[in-house]
Amino acid sequence: MRTQIRHYFLNAVLFSIATCSSVPCFPQSGGQTHPWMNPTLSPDDRASLVVKKMTLDEKITLLHGTGMEGLGPVSPLAAQSNGGAGYVVGIPRLGIPAIQMSDAAYGVCKSGENGRYSTALPANVGAAASWDLDAAYAYGALIGRELRAQGYNMSLGGGVDITREPRNGRTFEYLGEDPILAGKMVGALMKGEQAQHVIGDLKHYAFNDQESGRTAVNVNIDQRAGRESDLLAFEIGLEDSNAAAVMCSYNRVNGAYACENKYLLTDVLKKDWKFKGFVVSDWGATHSTAKASAAGLDHEEPAWIFYGNDLKKAVESGQVPLAEVDEHVHRILWTMFASGVIDDPPRKSVVDVEGGLEIAQRMEEQSAVLLKNDGQLPLDAEIHSIAVIGPHADVGMISGGGSAQVDPPGGNAIMPPGQGATEWGVPIWFPTSPLKSIRAKVPGAQVQFNSGSDPGSAAALAKTADVAIVFAYQWESEDMDLRSLSLPENQDDLIAKVAAANPRTIVVLETGSPVTMPWVDQVSAILEAWYGGSRGSNAVANILFGDVNPSAKLPVTFPKSEADLPHLTIVKPPKKTTDADSQGWRRTAAGLPAFQVAYDEGVKVGYKWYDAENKPVLFPFGYGLSYTTYSYANLKVAVGKNPRVSFTVTNTGSRAGAEIAEVYASLPAAAAEPPKRLVGWSKVKLDPGESKEVTVEVAAKYLSIFSVEKDGWQLLPGEYTFMVGGSSQNLPLKEAVTLR
Numbered sequence: 001m002r003t004q005i006r007h008y009f010l011n012a013v014l015f016s017i018a019t020c021s022s023v024p025c026f027p028q029s030g031g032q033t034h035p036w037m038n039p040t041l042s043p044d045d046r047a048s049l050v051v052k053k054m055t056l057d058e059k060i061t062l063l064h065g066t067g068m069e070g071l072g073p074v075s076p077l078a079a080q081s082n083g084g085a086g087y088v089v090g091i092p093r094l095g096i097p098a099i100q101m102s103d104a105a106y107g108v109c110k111s112g113e114n115g116r117y118s119t120a121l122p123a124n125v126g127a128a129a130s131w132d133l134d135a136a137y138a139y140g141a142l143i144g145r146e147l148r149a150q151g152y153n154m155s156l157g158g159g160v161d162i163t164r165e166p167r168n169g170r171t172f173e174y175l176g177e178d179p180i181l182a183g184k185m186v187g188a189l190m191k192g193e194q195a196q197h198v199i200g201d202l203k204h205y206a207f208n209d210q211e212s213g214r215t216a217v218n219v220n221i222d223q224r225a226g227r228e229s230d231l232l233a234f235e236i237g238l239e240d241s242n243a244a245a246v247m248c249s250y251n252r253v254n255g256a257y258a259c260e261n262k263y264l265l266t267d268v269l270k271k272d273w274k275f276k277g278f279v280v281s282d283w284g285a286t287h288s289t290a291k292a293s294a295a296g297l298d299h300e301e302p303a304w305i306f307y308g309n310d311l312k313k314a315v316e317s318g319q320v321p322l323a324e325v326d327e328h329v330h331r332i333l334w335t336m337f338a339s340g341v342i343d344d345p346p347r348k349s350v351v352d353v354e355g356g357l358e359i360a361q362r363m364e365e366q367s368a369v370l371l372k373n374d375g376q377l378p379l380d381a382e383i384h385s386i387a388v389i390g391p392h393a394d395v396g397m398i399s400g401g402g403s404a405q406v407d408p409p410g411g412n413a414i415m416p417p418g419q420g421a422t423e424w425g426v427p428i429w430f431p432t433s434p435l436k437s438i439r440a441k442v443p444g445a446q447v448q449f450n451s452g453s454d455p456g457s458a459a460a461l462a463k464t465a466d467v468a469i470v471f472a473y474q475w476e477s478e479d480m481d482l483r484s485l486s487l488p489e490n491q492d493d494l495i496a497k498v499a500a501a502n503p504r505t506i507v508v509l510e511t512g513s514p515v516t517m518p519w520v521d522q523v524s525a526i527l528e529a530w531y532g533g534s535r536g537s538n539a540v541a542n543i544l545f546g547d548v549n550p551s552a553k554l555p556v557t558f559p560k561s562e563a564d565l566p567h568l569t570i571v572k573p574p575k576k577t578t579d580a581d582s583q584g585w586r587r588t589a590a591g592l593p594a595f596q597v598a599y600d601e602g603v604k605v606g607y608k609w610y611d612a613e614n615k616p617v618l619f620p621f622g623y624g625l626s627y628t629t630y631s632y633a634n635l636k637v638a639v640g641k642n643p644r645v646s647f648t649v650t651n652t653g654s655r656a657g658a659e660i661a662e663v664y665a666s667l668p669a670a671a672a673e674p675p676k677r678l679v680g681w682s683k684v685k686l687d688p689g690e691s692k693e694v695t696v697e698v699a700a701k702y703l704s705i706f707s708v709e710k711d712g713w714q715l716l717p718g719e720y721t722f723m724v725g726g727s728s729q730n731l732p733l734k735e736a737v738t739l740r
């Protein structure tokens with residue numbers, strides 16, 4: 001203890017000597033003073049001061065990672081990495097710390113492998129279903145805190161590609177099909193994350209809407225449709241959060257790889273959106289030196305195939321101007337100063353496990369969407385017998401895979417202890433047991449389990465029970481797409497047989513995407529739980545038994561059939577384009593032969609497609625039931641620069657609840673847009689019988705079209721119809737106004 005006090009005292013003395021009060025001089029390594037450590041200077045000034053002192057080698061050090069097994073060379077320096085996906089060596093001479101990057105889509109990934117713990121939140125698509133900006137902020141803040149506690153200062157979360165193709169295997173990592181909903185949600189999430197002083201990142205920029213052949217595919221989309229759909233989600237997310245990094249994607253867009261696409265990186269991102277942070281390539285998505293640098297790629301991950309020696313030579317030969325390198329470096333340093341990772345570096349500490357689980361559970365309670373309820377729910381606590389049916393519903397709930405995968409504490413719930421380390425391509429079930437959570441609700445009842453592997457025996461059990469609850473799943477992961485929107489492993493048959501045996505059948509879906517439901521009319525209730533995270537089963541049980549009134553709404557349309565999607569099938573590369581051998585990365589780096597995908601549906605993504613094509617759907621975008629009911633009245637639209645839409649929402653039922661009140665607009669015919677678009681919403685908490693007047697201010701941009709001619713957003717003068725209600729297909733209020 002004494003020694004400790006002595007240390008504190010000595011440190012205090014040294015600090016006071018080295019910190020000058022009149023002149024900005026701050027202590028750093030080797031006793032040197034670094035004026036850029038003065039936090040009262042702007043991040044721009046601080047970055048410029050550092051750049052001036054750097055050698056070319058030091059600059060280049062900041063422009064690439066140190067390697068990852070299987071994706072090119074690995075530097076011995078990678079040994080100092082914190083175990084995350086990316087590690088950028090710092091420059092101690094100048095007081096610049098390393099950048100420690102970790103994937104963190106729905107929680108900090110690889111923590112188990114690193115001997116640490118992190119909370120798994122519900123999948124991102126579930127967070128989007130909450131339509132709750134405060135909840136999204138809390139989601140991001142939790143991830144930010146856990147990143148810091150594990151020693152990371154940069155997150156690789158922030159997926160915001162919109163659900164143009166619901167069979168995309170990463171749909172669970174994204175925030176749904178609407179660019180405004182997805183953009184606002186990722187903005188809030190990133191704000192929460194960056195408030196913890198970690199560098200936030202939005203990805204995968206852009207149009208990485210399918211995984212099949214992702215390193216080869218060339219996405220063709222016209223400029224206006226691109227700006228009004230996928231790119232709008234990024235634009236709003238950046239506007240709202242100032243996310244400090246953007247990850248360019250694997251695919252090509254209109255002929256050029258995203259990571260060397262001048263239109264995307266420079267014209268749109270850096271010039272039009274005034275993005276001040278840095279562009280990091282997806283892992284192995286860099287394909288050139290001079291072209292990528294000129295196009296606006298600032299940083300190569302995970303290695304230095306193009307941005308190491310080749311970049312140095314290119315600078316020395318004059319092929320890449322030094323000023324260009326300085327700009328890349330400036331952006332990275334700006335990001336580090338602006339995000340606070342230099343002034344307030346992460347400190348390894350113990351995460352708040354209980355606090356994290358609590359947040360994960362509350363989030364899932366706001367994320368699960370009640371799709372159907374014939375009055376079966378909420379379940380009566382006096383119930384005598386329940387049959388819990390479905391693969392692994394006795395031990396766990398499934399999670400999304402790939403680089404987003406969060407390690408479950410204790411390993412994969414469906415494997416013997418000690419054998420459950422997460423592995424690429426292997427579905428992971430979190431140890432959150434539906435069976436246990438349901439049993440805990442009704443200790444006096446007989447709650448029996450059947451895995452459903454034999455639908456006949458599952459149906460026999462269901463027949464004996466008051467109620468059958470089937471937990472059905474569809475696993476998703478990076479690097480694969482879904483074969484179809486049908487539930488795998490014969491689960492449709494299982495549900496149909498159980499429902500035939502017991503009409504009081506409730507289906508709980510654990511999926512990252514919409515699924516088709518040939519049994520929809522046979523069951524009495526359906527709850528879409530997405531991937532529920534670390535405490536998913538408690539949250540689901542709370543909803544099933546009415547301790548929580550569901551309030552979430554769909555961020556994606558559930559089509560009746562795959563035949564109704566804009567693309568009948570996902571376009572696949574003509575032949576396998578990647579090689580599993582350790583040299584595969586060389587071919588990828590060189591650039592694989594392109595195959596074409598035409599996004600001819602353009603801006604008509606999700607509900608905009610079904611609306612425009614007059615296709616009936618199974619469950620529409622924005623839809624979700626509650627245990628109470630709501631009514632809407634008194635629509636008023638105040639015309640102005642940003643129109644203000646006011647209306648009254650009333651809770652007409654007997655339970656307190658939260659209603660997501662949605663505002664859509666249809667544009668003048670001259671705009672040639674789909675019939676309507678979401679332009680705002682408000683989540684309103686209401687007690688039984690309570691009414692509230694709600695005002696939603698609609699940003700002019702959300703009512704505009706993107707004019708390629710004018711290279712900007714344009715509000716066309718004419719008649720705009722505002723529609724308000726509880727789902728994209730239930731909009732009882734309507735008012736037309738003229739905007740000029």
Ligand code: BGC
Pocket residue numbers: 085103156203282283403478
């Ligand atoms: C994924 C990124 C991820 C990166 C690092 C890539 O394969 O596409 O989303 O951040 O790996 O793990």
